Amino acid sequence: MAAVLEAAARILETEGLEGYTTNAVARRAGISIGSLYQYFPSKDAITKALILRETSTLLKDVEAIDAKALGRAGLERLIRVAVAYQLQRPALARILDQEERRLPLDEEVQRIGESLARTVQRCLDAPGMAAVARSPSTAGDLLAIVKALVDAAGARGERDSTALIARVHRAVFGYLEYTP
DSSP, rough: HHHHHHHHHHHHHHGGGGGGOOOHHEEEEEEEOHHHHHSSOOOOOOOOHHHHHHHHHHHHHTTTTTTTTTHHHOOOHHHHHHHHHHHSSSSHHHHHHHHHHOOOHHHHHHHHHHHHHHHHHHHHTTTTOOSSSOTTHHHHHHHHHHHHHHHHHHTHHHOHHHHHHHHHHHHHHHHHOOOO
């Protein structure tokens, strides 16, 4: 299964959605199309599994944030992780972002999103962040800000992680520090 997912990832990176077929994936993985269909009944099933693989990798990196690095430091680490994730395999990330919007999300992918939101909330609930005016939607808003900026940079083919981290940092902390 890992070979199939990596074959699919490489096809998406090099040929895009145009070259992404179950036959191409089977060929690249070195298995028969019948074997592929034993594990994945459709191209969308492969795509969903690939989204889950990549999102799980992101979640592991997010969960590795030291519990002591909450508050501002935790949010800064989350920004670095999100940027690194996007720029590690930018073509793949860009296509999977697009496919994630098209395909219905599995429960496991939704749980990962919820876990990311809980991590952001833990950062917001940390000592030193209490002075920041927050609503119940703040964690979701911050995730949306980070995702939108990072995805847009990926869509433009940006590779400068330092500049992107700085822009996302300004947006996140500008949002948190804004007082009407």
